[in-house]
Amino acid sequence: MIDLxxxxxxxxxxxxxxxxxxxGDELQIRTLHDLLYTFPYKHIDRTRLYYIHELxxxxxxxxIRGQILSFDTEGEGRKRRLVAHFTDGQGVVDLIWFNxxxxxxxxxxxxxxxxxxxxPSVFNGRINIAHPDVDKADELRLNTMGLQPYYTTTxxxxxxxxxxxxxxxxxxxxxxxxxxxxxxxxxPYLVSSxxxxxxxxxxxxxxxxxxxxxxxxxxxxxxxxxxxxxxxxIIKYARERRQKYRGYVFVRVGELFHxxxxxxxxxxxxxxxxxxxxxxRQDMGSGRQMNRLLQGDVGSGKTLVALMSILIALDNGFQAxxxxxxxxxxEQHYVTFQNLxxxxxVRVELLTGTVxxxxxxxxxxxxxxxxxxILVGTHAVxxxxxxxxxxxMVVIDEQHRFGVAQRARLWTKNSNPPHVLVMTATPIPRTxxxxxxxxxxxxxxxxxxxxxxxxxxxxxxxxxxxxxxxGLRSQLNEGRQAYVVYPLIKESEKMDIKNLEEGYEQxxxxxxxYKISRVHGKMKAAEKEAEMQDFISGKTQILVATTxxxxxxxxxxxxxxxxxxAERFGLAQLHQLRGxxxxxxxxxxxxxxTKYQLSAxxxxxxxxxxxxxxxFEIAEADLKLRGPGDLEGTQQxxxxxxxxxxxxxxxxxxxxxxxxxxxxVLDDDPHCAASKNDILWRQLNKLRDRxxxxxxxx
Ligand code: ADP
Ligand code: MG
Numbered sequence: 001m002i003d004l005x006x007x008x009x010x011x012x013x014x015x016x017x018x019x020x021x022x023x024g025d026e027l028q029i030r031t032l033h034d035l036l037y038t039f040p041y042k043h044i045d046r047t048r049l050y051y052i053h054e055l056x057x058x059x060x061x062x063x064i065r066g067q068i069l070s071f072d073t074e075g076e077g078r079k080r081r082l083v084a085h086f087t088d089g090q091g092v093v094d095l096i097w098f099n100x101x102x103x104x105x106x107x108x109x110x111x112x113x114x115x116x117x118x119x120p121s122v123f124n125g126r127i128n129i130a131h132p133d134v135d136k137a138d139e140l141r142l143n144t145m146g147l148q149p150y151y152t153t154t155x156x157x158x159x160x161x162x163x164x165x166x167x168x169x170x171x172x173x174x175x176x177x178x179x180x181x182x183x184x185x186x187x188p189y190l191v192s193s194x195x196x197x198x199x200x201x202x203x204x205x206x207x208x209x210x211x212x213x214x215x216x217x218x219x220x221x222x223x224x225x226x227x228x229x230x231x232x233x234i235i236k237y238a239r240e241r242r243q244k245y246r247g248y249v250f251v252r253v254g255e256l257f258h259x260x261x262x263x264x265x266x267x268x269x270x271x272x273x274x275x276x277x278x279x280x281r282q283d284m285g286s287g288r289q290m291n292r293l294l295q296g297d298v299g300s301g302k303t304l305v306a307l308m309s310i311l312i313a314l315d316n317g318f319q320a321x322x323x324x325x326x327x328x329x330x331e332q333h334y335v336t337f338q339n340l341x342x343x344x345x346v347r348v349e350l351l352t353g354t355v356x357x358x359x360x361x362x363x364x365x366x367x368x369x370x371x372x373x374i375l376v377g378t379h380a381v382x383x384x385x386x387x388x389x390x391x392x393m394v395v396i397d398e399q400h401r402f403g404v405a406q407r408a409r410l411w412t413k414n415s416n417p418p419h420v421l422v423m424t425a426t427p428i429p430r431t432x433x434x435x436x437x438x439x440x441x442x443x444x445x446x447x448x449x450x451x452x453x454x455x456x457x458x459x460x461x462x463x464x465x466x467x468x469x470x471g472l473r474s475q476l477n478e479g480r481q482a483y484v485v486y487p488l489i490k491e492s493e494k495m496d497i498k499n500l501e502e503g504y505e506q507x508x509x510x511x512x513x514y515k516i517s518r519v520h521g522k523m524k525a526a527e528k529e530a531e532m533q534d535f536i537s538g539k540t541q542i543l544v545a546t547t548x549x550x551x552x553x554x555x556x557x558x559x560x561x562x563x564x565x566a567e568r569f570g571l572a573q574l575h576q577l578r579g580x581x582x583x584x585x586x587x588x589x590x591x592x593x594t595k596y597q598l599s600a601x602x603x604x605x606x607x608x609x610x611x612x613x614x615x616f617e618i619a620e621a622d623l624k625l626r627g628p629g630d631l632e633g634t635q636q637x638x639x640x641x642x643x644x645x646x647x648x649x650x651x652x653x654x655x656x657x658x659x660x661x662x663x664x665v666l667d668d669d670p671h672c673a674a675s676k677n678d679i680l681w682r683q684l685n686k687l688r689d690r691x692x693x694x695x696x697x698x
Pocket of ligand 2: 302303397
């Protein structure tokens with residue numbers, strides 16, 4: 001038996017060291033196993049041959065058979081192209097190449113039978129096929145085969161003559177060598193009871209189906225397996241955790257909670273806030289460790305829920321900690337907590353990277369002797385020097401910014417793991433939540449505090465500055481404030497900051513009557529802080545910023561959010577940014593500024609934004625548009641998505657089946673002792689090794 005996972009791709013006939021390096025660098029194909037699991041992104045029916053006189057420019061792909069009559073080169077310089085006049089004996093069509101001319105001239109001959117495959121188009125008033133696939137007719141085993149696989153390739157590969165067709169040849173060669181069959185990765189009893197095809201058949205047919213039905217069955221089996229192992233892992237882990245750890249029992253809802261509720265609470269809680277606090281109270285009193293995800297749209301009032309849950313921990317004699325992803329946000333929570341707890345005997349301290357020296361030591365000492373009851377901080381709270389007397393409750397705000405490993409470190413701060421509340425404003429569709437957070441309980445705040453007016457979202461092209469300024473002025477003159485946000489991504493950071501600086505200068509010139517702050521990631525922390533503070537305190541009216549403000553900032557007086565280059569933001573991000581306004585009772589506006597020419601996807605995104613304020617609707621749309629791998633937050637969530645086939649937007653039913661099956665397996669075999677399931681644990685371990693932190697949350 002060939003060890004597929006160990007066997008280097010370079011030893012496969014036809015590959016060799018150079019192509020192996022390209023395959024590895026460009027597509028992460030390094031072993032035979034990688035090749036098997038690199039699935040075609042589409043198949044094309046190659047059973048039909050057309051006559052040249054049948055071709056029209058609106059046909060998608062066509063296949064013709066014939067010979068090259070002669071070659072010509074036409075045009076000069078960059079417009080130079082190679083034309084092959086191709087005939088099937090009845091008509092003539094031009095095949096055109098704009099590059100790779102030397103290769104084509106050496107590879108293709110006149111008076112040889114070829115099968116040509118490509119997309120007809122019109123050029124200089126005549127039908128032609130640009131950059132077609134050309135195969136010798138007698139070598140093409142494809143026309144007997146039906147559906148031909150198409151594999152993703154990169155420009156670099158194409159330049160080296162390594163195309164989809166090459167990969168097709170490699171997989172075909174590999175399957176021939178695997179005639180003894182590919183070993184099964186699911187227990188036979190599951191394969192048969194669920195009516196799945198074998199792994200061997202599934203892999204062969206996912207590359208080389210003989211019919212659409214074959215392909216569907218193969219894909220179903222592979223999708224099921226992907227989702228099943230993720231679910232098995234999550235559920236197994238969750239059950240073990242429940243057995244192993246007993247949570248602190250917080251039975252008392254005591255003085256602090258009541259005092260706060262009666263004296264300090266500045267407004268009536270919304271129904272949703274009340275319900276969630278009840279759910280959290282129940283969890284913390286149950287004797288099992290709470291691991292709860294709190295979802296609530298931006299502005300739904302999660303901070304208050306966090307604080308009240310923390311007070312329950314305090315009332316039971318424990319300390320609590322809330323962790324935020326940025327310094328600005330941590331500081332804001334710190335101030336909010338101090339204000340909300342005004343007059344109450346609760347010492348709150350702040351710990352971030354900028355808290356140093358004596359101040360830091362005082363905080364650390366206070367934590368150790370239990371004087372500090374609530375710690376608000378950034379990643380800094382994870383450091384080894386930060387020790388608590390009795391940490392009973394941890395809140396993690398805007399969880400997607402934290403990796404799993406970081407969260408796991410919080411557990412070690414105590415002999416018994418504290419209760420954990422993870423808060424996120426990124427609404428996660430149910431299918432995704434099941435996959436990502438299968439072992440977390442989920443609470444949802446699905447109601448905004450009363451009196452909020454829905455934000456009006458307007459799309460504007462960037463050549464219409466005047467009307468943008470008019471809108472801005474009218475809001476600013478009423479005493480409101482405005483954000484102007486620029487995109488920032490690592491790859492183009494320099495350009496992005498230049499854009500922001502230029503935008504800032506332009507605003508200063510065009511709106512001289514207002515004071516303007518500016519923040520971006522390249523500024524020193526202290527400088528950033530000062531600029532932010534000016535805006536928060538109302539000293540400045542406009543804040544020009546990169547997405548550092550994306551998460552969590554709360555300035556209720558701000559009523560305008562201008563997003564420059566909105567085409568460069570994803571839906572989730574746009575929604576987050578928009579959530580910075582509309583926090584007071586006034587009508588707020590979000591202006592999406594884009595260039596004039598937009599791709600279809602972008603137009604769709606902008607349209608969704610202008611049509612709805614509902615975070616869940618937006619998340620569903622996002623999942624459909626982009627696929628789960630890209631969904632905001634999933635990359636950082638620590639669950640590496642090894643989904644190659646399953647699509648969480650479309651395969652909800654497969655996921656459901658996978659989950660139910662995993663639950664059943666563990667119900668029947670709770671100690672993982674049945675020999676019929678050995679293969680499951682072996683496979684699970686293999687998958688775990690391959691991807692660190694696979695499916696383990698908090
Ligand atoms: P998020 O869920 O986005 O973290 P916040 O906790 O920052 O939202 O709350 C947004 C704003 O709503 C804050 O100004 C907060 O004081 C206010 N708020 C929270 N709960 C209520 C409520 N029940 N009634 C009125 N305003 C509330
Ligand atoms: Mg928040």
